[in-house]
Amino acid sequence: MVNTWIAATLVAVIAGVVGFFVVLRGAAFVAHAIPHGAFGGAAGAVLIGVNPIAGLGVFAVGGALGIGWLGRRGRHDVATALALVLMLGLGALFLSFSVEYAAAIYSLLFGEVLGVPSDELLPIAGLGIACIAALAVLYRPLMLTSIAPDVAEARGVGAQRIETGFLLVVALAATMTVPVVGVLLMFSLMIGPAATAGSLTRSPRNAIALSVLLALATVWLAVAVSYLTYLPVGFFVGTLGALSYGGARIWTARRRGRTAPV
Amino acid sequence: MNQVMRALFAPGFFASDPVHAALVVGAVVALVTGAVGVFTVIRGQAFAGHALGEVGSAGGSAAFLGGANPLWGFMGIAIVAAGLIELLGLHRPRARDVATGLVLGAGLGLAALFLYLDATSSSTTGVTVTILFGSLFAVSQQMLPSIVALSAVSLLVMAVCYRMLLLSSLSSDLAAARGVPVRAIGIVYLVIMAVAVSLAAETIGAILATALVVGPPATALRLTKRPGGALVVAGLIGVAAVWLGIVLAYDSYYWPPAGHGWPVSFFVVALVFLFYLAAGALTGIAQARRSRRWETAPRLAASGCAEHPGDAA
Numbered sequence: 001m002v003n004t005w006i007a008a009t010l011v012a013v014i015a016g017v018v019g020f021f022v023v024l025r026g027a028a029f030v031a032h033a034i035p036h037g038a039f040g041g042a043a044g045a046v047l048i049g050v051n052p053i054a055g056l057g058v059f060a061v062g063g064a065l066g067i068g069w070l071g072r073r074g075r076h077d078v079a080t081a082l083a084l085v086l087m088l089g090l091g092a093l094f095l096s097f098s099v100e101y102a103a104a105i106y107s108l109l110f111g112e113v114l115g116v117p118s119d120e121l122l123p124i125a126g127l128g129i130a131c132i133a134a135l136a137v138l139y140r141p142l143m144l145t146s147i148a149p150d151v152a153e154a155r156g157v158g159a160q161r162i163e164t165g166f167l168l169v170v171a172l173a174a175t176m177t178v179p180v181v182g183v184l185l186m187f188s189l190m191i192g193p194a195a196t197a198g199s200l201t202r203s204p205r206n207a208i209a210l211s212v213l214l215a216l217a218t219v220w221l222a223v224a225v226s227y228l229t230y231l232p233v234g235f236f237v238g239t240l241g242a243l244s245y246g247g248a249r250i251w252t253a254r255r256r257g258r259t260a261p262v
Numbered sequence: 263m264n265q266v267m268r269a270l271f272a273p274g275f276f277a278s279d280p281v282h283a284a285l286v287v288g289a290v291v292a293l294v295t296g297a298v299g300v301f302t303v304i305r306g307q308a309f310a311g312h313a314l315g316e317v318g319s320a321g322g323s324a325a326f327l328g329g330a331n332p333l334w335g336f337m338g339i340a341i342v343a344a345g346l347i348e349l350l351g352l353h354r355p356r357a358r359d360v361a362t363g364l365v366l367g368a369g370l371g372l373a374a375l376f377l378y379l380d381a382t383s384s385s386t387t388g389v390t391v392t393i394l395f396g397s398l399f400a401v402s403q404q405m406l407p408s409i410v411a412l413s414a415v416s417l418l419v420m421a422v423c424y425r426m427l428l429l430s431s432l433s434s435d436l437a438a439a440r441g442v443p444v445r446a447i448g449i450v451y452l453v454i455m456a457v458a459v460s461l462a463a464e465t466i467g468a469i470l471a472t473a474l475v476v477g478p479p480a481t482a483l484r485l486t487k488r489p490g491g492a493l494v495v496a497g498l499i500g501v502a503a504v505w506l507g508i509v510l511a512y513d514s515y516y517w518p519p520a521g522h523g524w525p526v527s528f529f530v531v532a533l534v535f536l537f538y539l540a541a542g543a544l545t546g547i548a549q550a551r552r553s554r555r556w557e558t559a560p561r562l563a564a565s566g567c568a569e570h571p572g573d574a575a
């Protein structure tokens with residue numbers, strides 16, 4: 001249980017920071033597709049008897065590079081959808097060969113409270129640090145290409161290289177967070193808190209801090225309730241994310257209504 | 263001739279009932295998702311298309327829990343989700359993207375809950391896999407009438423508002439200026455897409471639903487510029503991918519490892535992906551040849567933006 005708390009805390013910090021950029025860039029589909037598609041890699045790793053995290057990582061990075069490559073030639077959302085279904089199709093193929101059945105798959109898909117052994121904590125922390133470091137390096141060009149793509153182009157910031165870098169960061173984050181929250185709900189943890197923070201404050205730094213805090217609250221609550229009720233972690237993460245965003249939207253709308261000149 | 267046939271179609275292919283059902287249902291679903299999907303691609307709503315199929319699985323698992331026909335569960339939740347996306351999404355594309363993501367997250371959370379309850383209440387642990395990945399060979403023939411009827415209704419609605427839908431998809435400003443109710447058309451289209459995608463997700467699995475609603479239409483739009491032609495080409499490509507996939511999956515029973523068929527979803531998805539890449543290569547070659555021919559002329563057509571009619575929106 002202690003392992004889960006540590007892992008969940010690390011996951012929430014990463015998801016909160018990465019999520020801010022996901023929401024800023026409108027990249028929710030990519031944030032969903034990379035971890036979800038990486039599930040195929042985990043299935044393949046289980047099949048050949050390797051640690052599922054290695055499979056997740058290979059597929060996540062491969063998916064990120066594939067989306068970047070396909071997205072240059074066609075529409076970005078089409079490229080994302082096709083990369084996602086291809087990875088999942090491979091996952092279906094691996095699953096059909098594998099004798100490992102429903103329970104293991106279910107916990108990969110929807111998360112598992114007690115699913116974090118001690119020897120996985122170190123890789124999770126390592127990946128987390130790599131993520132934060134990459135984002136710190138990319139921070140300024142990422143902000144510029146997200147907010148003012150024209151200015152970024154004029155100043156010679158390679159939008160495509162930044163985009164690829166960003167996709168790789170999402171892939172890293174996906175690989176480390178999946179074992180705790182599950183492939184299906186991982187992106188929900190990125191979007192929910194970040195979108196809520198984005199609708200409450202305008203300053204990017206405040207938004208990142210708030211997003212991390214909300215992600216922490218979401219994950220801690222989800223893990224605690226899941227531990228007590230035995231219901232899947234993913235359920236609580238998904239619904240809490242949507243509820244907090246809905247609440248924030250209603251609150252800001254009411255406040256705006258009160259202060260607006262009549 | 264006989265030997266060729268036997269090499270292509272493993273023995274028993276034409277006598278098998280599950281294969282018949284899969285061929286018919288697969289074709290119907292591929293035609294509908296192909297036609298509906300052309301607008302999904304033009305409008306840039308691939309994420310919504312994928313989300314509706316996945317969210318539908320929450321309804322499917324809830325219906326499984328309550329003992330109802332999963333198809334209605336799939337469709338009901340998908341339509342509710344479509345309404346929520348439209349309500350939260352407003353007009354800005356980025357807000358729309360986030361709204362779609364949040365609705366998808368909430369839907370998947372519910373799916374996790376219902377699947378968990380399904381697994382504990384009935385001890386059939388395979389439910390998770392069946393609902394999420396589906397299988398063409400598990401389609402029952404009794405479902406056929408409701409599938410055909412729902413497909414026909416959604417195609418009919420699309421035919422009725424075809425011109426308004428096309429105009430508002432290509433340029434919503436122009437459509438609004440000409441008095442097209444853009445918002446209402448958007449909602450109607452999202453509901454049609456919810457019906458088509460959840461139909462597909464229920465019968466052939468959420469993966470294939472996404473693959474068919476995005477892949478063949480995107481391929482068709484690379485091959486032809488006319489939307490009407492793209493509708494037909496997308497349907498045909500979808501049917502070709504599904505049928506070829508079924509044949510390969512049936513034959514794969516004799517491939518290594520012996521006595522174990524490969525999943526049909528894998529073949530269909532791989533074919534859809536290959537068709538998309540092939541269409542891109544074809545148009546690339548054609549463009550290169552054209553630009554070589556006009557080497558001396560000013561390169562007006564070099565921008566290649568005609569391939570993505572929705573980009574301006």
